[in-house]
Amino acid sequence: MNNMKFINVSLLFFLSLNVSSLFHPTSARGGLSTSNFSGSVDNHYVASARRLFEEKKLTMEQHLQRLEKLAEGYMSNADLExxxxxxxxxxxxxxxIYSIGKSVLGVPLWVIEISDKPGKDEPEPSFKFIGNVHGDEPVGRELLLHLANWLCDNYMKHPLATLIVDNIHLHILPSMNPDGYQLKRRGNANNVDLNRDFPDQFFHMNDDPGNRQPETIAIMSWLEKIHFTASATLHGGALVANYPWDGTTDEKKYYYACPDDKTFRFMASLYSNSHHNMSLSKEFPGGITNGAMWYPIYGGMQDWNYIHAGCFELTLEISDDKWPSASEIPVVWEFNKLSMLNLVASVIKTGIHGRVFSSDYGRPLQASISIKGINYTIKAGQAFADYHRLLTPGEKYEVIATMPGYKSKSTSIILGEEASTVDFILDPVVTFREDVLPRGCDCSFENRRLKLVEFFPGQQSEIFLLLVIILLFLCFLMKRRVILNYLRQKQMVGPKQSLVV
Structure with a gap:
């Protein structure tokens, strides 16, 4: 009997913790998990538990009423569309505008693309913003509509707006989790945290495609179609720019750097320093943090982007309050506006950019671009063989271009504050095999000239040889012209250009 009373007291204590948790905000990227409890109890404790459940129900109702009140002034899903x-x-x-898929409840995941040539392939970098990953963090969806309208209103008027529209393909997904927003909760309609639903590099979680949420599948399919240079997701509950890695190998909390740690710190600092007060944070030095140093998470979208999609993604906590009053949105927008614009512009204003050609006829090559000393490789685009590699300014780099069937080439650059353009021309690997030629074949020039003379008697053989030489020279000029014509075009921002031949 004493054991039974101990169990019942434990039940009441557990339930009281669950009720009290409703009044405490959860951390921005994480969340509290709950456990189920089952057991037999006597009537006295059943009555006590029932009263506690009724109090919890009332508290939940009050909590939802509070959220409904806070949602006043925010766009509904229908309003957003x-x-x-x-x-x-x-x-x-x-x-x-286009949709990348639908939520569990069938709400389209609408994307706005902003560019001077929307929907067309160009040798330009692409950037994406994603808002409302968590249903109870709606500020991002509002700010992203503010961003789109600001770019529209200021194109050809403000230099930063014009730079972005003319040189970058910006894709904006205001709400990744419309169902969670409608339900006023963190997870989607299946109550799954979408920022824990991606394949993880350290643990075998989310490896089964059949168990992924439709919103997650939509994002992964989206990145198969469009090669994004960089991206950012907008969250709430803190004020900090978070960068990879988000997890550690042993689930412990400490700084765990990815190969491009310097570049990510540069990107995070760019956002924080452009913000009204993020860089003044007392909790996060400089207003930035390594995800694993803050607290490890697994199955996150940020790390997956970098590993599997070649996309440099930041997780931006843009508001201490997850659901501030709608009247505060204009202020939050003004605090974040310059940060958002500078982050997008950074993919064209900094780093190295270029294209890769083959020396035979100047055709584009989908080569791999690597940096000596950094264990991370990106690929040039398929259509134009353009690449866009984010790097920290003010350092020296050795850039290497490789392609199967071609000779690799490299060059050293000192990257200043502005972007540099580095184009590569790769030579095909030519191999000669003895078994291709018949045994005893005399391939000397004299013998071939003799046969030509026999076929073209007199001066005709000399004319034929001259025509061959002229044709070869013309082909050489044509392939060089294809490349040089590109180099004459001002495709990238920044005065520095180099060609590796």
Whole structure:
């Protein structure tokens, strides 16, 4: 009997903890997990437990009422869709909209693309913003509509807006989790945290494609179609720019750097220093943090982007309050506006950019680009063989271009504050095999000239040889012209250009 009372007291204590947790905010990237408890109890404790459940129910109702009140002034999912379509009609010359899939409840995941040539392939970098990953963090979806409208209103008027629209393909997904927003909770309609649903590098979780959420599948398919240079997700509950790695091999909390740690710190600092007060944080020095140093998470979207999609992603906590009053949104937008613009512009204003050609006829090559000393490789685009490699300014780098069937080439550059353009021309590997030629074949020039003379008697053989030489020279000029014509075009921002031949 004493053991039974101990169990019942434990049950009440556990339930009281669950009730009290409703009044404490969870951490921005994480969340609290709950356990189920089962057991037999006597009538006295059943009555006590029932009263506690009734109190919990009342508290939940009060909690939902509070969220409903806070949601006043925010766009509903239907309002958001109308706003996206209205934006596209108003700014059709520099935008298009498309859906990457649907949520569990069938809500389209609408994306706005902003560019001077929306929907067309160009040798330009692409950047994506994603908001509302967690349903109870809605500020991002509001700010992303503010960003789209600001770019539309200021194109050809403000230099930063013009730079972004003319040189970058910006893709904006205001809400990744419309179901969670509608339900006023963190997870999606299946109550799954979408920022824990991606394949993880350290642990065999989320490896089964059949168990992934439709929102996660939509993001992964999206990145198979579009090669994004960089991206950012907008969260709430803190004020800090978070960068990889998000997890550690042993689930312990400490600084765990990825190969491009310097570049990520540069990107995070760029956002923080452009913000109204993020860099003044007392909790996070400089307003930035390594994810694993803050607290490890697994199955996150940030690390997956970097590992599997070649995309440098930041997780931006843009508001201490997850769900501030709608009247505060204009202030939050003003605090983050310059940070968002500078982060997008950084993919064209810094780093190295270029294209890779073959020396035979100047055709583009989908080569791999690596940096000596950094264990990370990106691939040039398929259509134009363009690459965009983010790097920390003010350092010396050895850039290497490799392609199967071609000779690798490298060059050293000192990257300044502005972007540098480095184009490569790779030579095909030519191999000669003895068994291709018949045994005893005399391949000397004299013998071939004799046969030509026999076929073209007199001066005709000399004319034929001259024509061959002329044709070869013309082919050489044509392939060089293809490359040089590209180099004459001003494709990238920044005065520095080099060609590796």
């Amino acid at each position: 109308k706003a996206i379509k209205a934006f596209n009609r108003r700014c059709s010359s520099i935008s298009r």
